[in-house]
Amino acid sequence: xxxxxxxxxxxxxxxxxxxxxxxxxxxxxxxxxxxxxxxxxxxxxxxxxxxxxxxxxxxxxxxxxxxxxxxxxxxxxxxxxxxxxxxxxxxxxxxxxxxxxxxxxxxxxxxxxxxxxxxxxxxxxxxxx
Numbered sequence: 001x002x003x004x005x006x007x008x009x010x011x012x013x014x015x016x017x018x019x020x021x022x023x024x025x026x027x028x029x030x031x032x033x034x035x036x037x038x039x040x041x042x043x044x045x046x047x048x049x050x051x052x053x054x055x056x057x058x059x060x061x062x063x064x065x066x067x068x069x070x071x072x073x074x075x076x077x078x079x080x081x082x083x084x085x086x087x088x089x090x091x092x093x094x095x096x097x098x099x100x101x102x103x104x105x106x107x108x109x110x111x112x113x114x115x116x117x118x119x120x121x122x123x124x125x126x127x128x129x
Contacts, residue, residue, distance in 0.1 A: 007044070007093060010090075014083070015079065023040070024042060037063065038062065040062050040075065041063065044057070044058050053123065056121040057119075057121075064112075072113045083097045083117075090126075092126055097120070098119060099117070
């Protein structure tokens with residue numbers, strides 16, 4: 001398993017403790033079913049990489065549909081508390097996560113409620129390839 005696949009697997013497990021419907025962006029794009037609400041969708045983008053460390057930007061969107069904002073805010077609060085300054089180490093990878101920003105995103109459809117959370121992940125592969 002690649003270090004990125006291992007990271008996605010760990011993140012999915014963590015996020016599913018805070019929300020029922022969690023999707024990795026790439027998997028969501030190839031899926032045929034629309035996401036259930038409320039949901040959490042995240043994607044990873046590499047910022048820099050060298051032999052010892054990869055820095056990734058994780059964009060995470062918490063989305064709901066309706067007029068009640070408290071669900072999105074509660075999920076966002078819980079995820080932010082879980083991930084900010086989180087350190088993980090297992091037999092494949094080690095990483096630390098830091099919160100970068102949290103924003104309200106306005107949608108054309110006024111019933112879509114969305115918060116964007118951005119995190120920096122510093123990822124190290126254990127043992128190399």
